[in-house]
Amino acid sequence: MDSADAIPESAWSALDKLSSIPLWAWAAGAVVGAFGIIVLAYTILLFIAPKPRPPRASEKQFITVQADGSVSKLQPLPCWYDNHVALTQMAREKQISPEEAYQISDAEVFMSLVVPAYNEEERLSGMLEEAVEYLEEQYGHHGTPSKSSSNGSLQASGQQGDKWRGWEIIVVSDGSKDKTVQTALQFAKTHQLNRSPPVPNGPWHGKNNAKPTNIPPGTIRVVQLEQNRGKGGAVTHGMRHARGTYVVFADADGASKFTDLGKLVQGCEKVKDKQGRAVGVGSRAHMVGTEAVVKRSFLRNTLMRAFHLLIWTLTTPRTSHIKDTQCGFKLFSRPALPYIIPYMHSEGWIFDVEMLMLAESAEIPMTEVAIGWKEVKGSKLNVIKDSLGMAD
Numbered sequence: 001m002d003s004a005d006a007i008p009e010s011a012w013s014a015l016d017k018l019s020s021i022p023l024w025a026w027a028a029g030a031v032v033g034a035f036g037i038i039v040l041a042y043t044i045l046l047f048i049a050p051k052p053r054p055p056r057a058s059e060k061q062f063i064t065v066q067a068d069g070s071v072s073k074l075q076p077l078p079c080w081y082d083n084h085v086a087l088t089q090m091a092r093e094k095q096i097s098p099e100e101a102y103q104i105s106d107a108e109v110f111m112s113l114v115v116p117a118y119n120e121e122e123r124l125s126g127m128l129e130e131a132v133e134y135l136e137e138q139y140g141h142h143g144t145p146s147k148s149s150s151n152g153s154l155q156a157s158g159q160q161g162d163k164w165r166g167w168e169i170i171v172v173s174d175g176s177k178d179k180t181v182q183t184a185l186q187f188a189k190t191h192q193l194n195r196s197p198p199v200p201n202g203p204w205h206g207k208n209n210a211k212p213t214n215i216p217p218g219t220i221r222v223v224q225l226e227q228n229r230g231k232g233g234a235v236t237h238g239m240r241h242a243r244g245t246y247v248v249f250a251d252a253d254g255a256s257k258f259t260d261l262g263k264l265v266q267g268c269e270k271v272k273d274k275q276g277r278a279v280g281v282g283s284r285a286h287m288v289g290t291e292a293v294v295k296r297s298f299l300r301n302t303l304m305r306a307f308h309l310l311i312w313t314l315t316t317p318r319t320s321h322i323k324d325t326q327c328g329f330k331l332f333s334r335p336a337l338p339y340i341i342p343y344m345h346s347e348g349w350i351f352d353v354e355m356l357m358l359a360e361s362a363e364i365p366m367t368e369v370a371i372g373w374k375e376v377k378g379s380k381l382n383v384i385k386d387s388l389g390m391a392d
Contacts, residue, residue, distance in 0.1 A: 051345065052229070052233060052236070052344070052345065052347055053229075055237060056226055058074065058224065058226060059223065059224070059225050059226060059237065060076065060077050060079065060241075061074040061075060061076055061077060061223075062074070062075055062077050062170070062221040062222060062223050062241075063075070063185070063221075063222050063224075064188065064217075064218045064220060064221050064222065065185055065188040065189045065192055065217065065218070065220065066217055066218070067192070067217040069189050069192065069193050071185055077221075077223065077241040078105070078108075078241060078243055079240060079241055080104050080105045080240070080241075080242075080337065080338075081240035081241075081341065081342065083103075083104070083105055084101070084102075084104065084338050084342055085342070087100060087101040087102075087103060088101045088342075101338075102335075102338045102339060103338075104334055104335060104337060104338050107243060107244055107245040107334050108166070108243040108244075109139075109165075109166030109167055109168050109243050109244050109245070110139050110164050110165055110166050110167060110244060110245050110246065111135060111139055111166070111167040111168075111244050111245070111246050111247075111248065111261075112167070112168050112169075112170065112239075112242035112243055112244030112246070112247045112248070113131055113135065113167070113168070113169045113170065113247075113248055113249070113250060114170050114172065114235055114238035114239055114242060114247065114248070114249040114250075115127070115128075115131075115169060115170065115171045115172065115238075115249070115250060115251075115252050116172050116174055116231050116234035116235050116238065116249065116251070116252065117171055117172065117173050117174060117176065117180050117184070117234070117252040118173075118174040118175065118176055118180070118228060118231070118234070118252075119176050119177060119178045119180060120176070120178075120180050120183070120252040120253070121176075121178045121179040121180050121182075121183045123252055123253045123254065123376065124171070124180060124183050124184060124187070124252050125183060125187050125200035125202075126200050126201050126202030126203065126254050127202060127203075127250070127251075127252055127253060127254030127258075128169070128171075128184070128187050128220070129187075129199060129200050129202050129205075129210065129213075130202045130203075130204055130205060130254055130258045130259075131169060131250070131258050132169070132191060132213050132215050132219075133210070133211050133213045134258050134259050134261060135167040135169075136167070136213050136214075136215060137211075137213075138262065139164060139165055139166060139167045140165050140166070167219065167244070168219055168220075168221060168242075168243060168244065169219060169220045169221065170221050170223060170238045170241060170242060171184045171220065171221070171222045171223070171252075172223045172225065172234040172235070172237055172238040173222065173223065173224045173225065174225050174228050174229055174230070174231070174233070174234040175225050175226065175227050175228030175229070181222055181224060184220060184222050185220075185222060187200075187220070188215070188219075188220040191213060191214060191215045192214070192215055192216070192217050194212075194214065195214050196212045196214075197212050197213070197214065198212075199212055202254045203253070203254045203255060203374045203376050204254065204257055204258070204259075204372070204374070223237070223238065223241070225237065229347045230347040230348045230349070230351075231328075231347075231348065231349055231351065232344070232346050232347040232348055232349065232350070232351025232352075232354075233347030233351075235249045235351065236341055236344045236347070236351070239332070239337060239341050240341060242334075242337075244334065245333070245334050246265060246268070246331055246332065246333055246334065247331070247332045247334065247337065248261060248264065248329070248330065248331045248332075249328070249329075249330060250328060250329050251328035251329070253376040254376065255328070255373055255374055255375065255376045256282055256327065256328060256329035256371055256372070256373055257371055257372030257373065257374075259372075260282065260329075260369070260371040260372055261329075261331070263280075263369045263370075263371065264280035264282060264329075264330075264331040264369050264371075265280070265331065267280045267367040267369045268280045268331055268333055268367065270367070271365040271366070271367045272333055272365060273363075273364070273365055275335050276333055276334070276335040276336075277333055277335045277336040277339070277362075277364045277365065278332075278333045278336060278364065278365050278366070278367070279330065279331070279332055279333075279336060279355075279356070279359045279364055279365070279366045279367070280330065280331035280332075280366075280367055280369055281322055281324070281325075281327070281330055281356070281366060281367065281368045281369065282324075282327045282328075282329030282330060282331075282369060282371040283322075283323055283324040283327055283368045283369060283370055283371065284324050284327050284370075284371070284373045285323035285324045285368070285370070318356075318360045318366065322356060322366070322368050323368060324368070325352050325353050325356060326349070326352055326353075327352075327371070327373070328352075329371055330352065330355070336359065336362075336364050339358065339359070339362035339364060340355055340358045340359055340362070340364075343358055344358070
């Protein structure tokens, strides 16, 4: 008996009907099915996504080096985020409009630098040296006086005061077990008290091309997280307390060329919307195939290529077209912060993608800017742990 005869007539009829369906209908069905899977996956992620723990009391305070070289007592950090939470509650109770909930306190300085640091006593000084040289040269230390309380007065623009003056560095020690905190404070002390302070070597300069920079008291603030949160958690925490018209985060290893910060500022100034919102994404995409990238470990390069393919496949359109989502050098205008930071969940290394997707969902203009970058020894990337952490 022929095997075809064993197939029921109803099955043949069903196959005939399927074969009569035009190709465009199959394609449409595939698209709808894929969209349904994505929506389902997103819904599931919303339910299982971890909710970051609230900051502890000590984590909402900072220490700094005073004019006489002594370390200050714990002082309260200004916090635009707390204002945002209060405004959001008022909007829910219909005391204010939803749009007013996204007002943000005035900037007090032009540039805030957030440095997440976990056990970085060996590399932090070199990175800080390159940062203070550029920040002091470009933005001076005059600062914009606060016009209200430590949290600032509420303005829709969040960009009041002298537009291009003043800077701060917020070093967030992410539960460090080494001397990261002492290293940051010692750096601040030597650069405040000495007119020609010692110059530690960094990835982008040595003693031959460095410019010894004296900095004003209190410009470097150190925040200590009691428990390690991960790079994303440390960055988010620091950005909640930033006072700048612009806020940039940079890795403590100094791999990104800090003087390229100016390119990010220019890029944001060009694309910012009427509300002053913009995000500048430092990018190493132009370096693909160069010696700096080729010399990275085979495992790390393979992991990054697979990750970029995944991002291109799964993320929203504008985010998927960003060629380098993972570079640790990104700039945010102050008015953009309330649309991104309060909604962050990821505290691991994947947090960059969440930031960009939140910016896209809020229709915040983004610009990708080529920057200098060097591989620096001592990467904190744990291939197994952080790959699993992508699910966060």
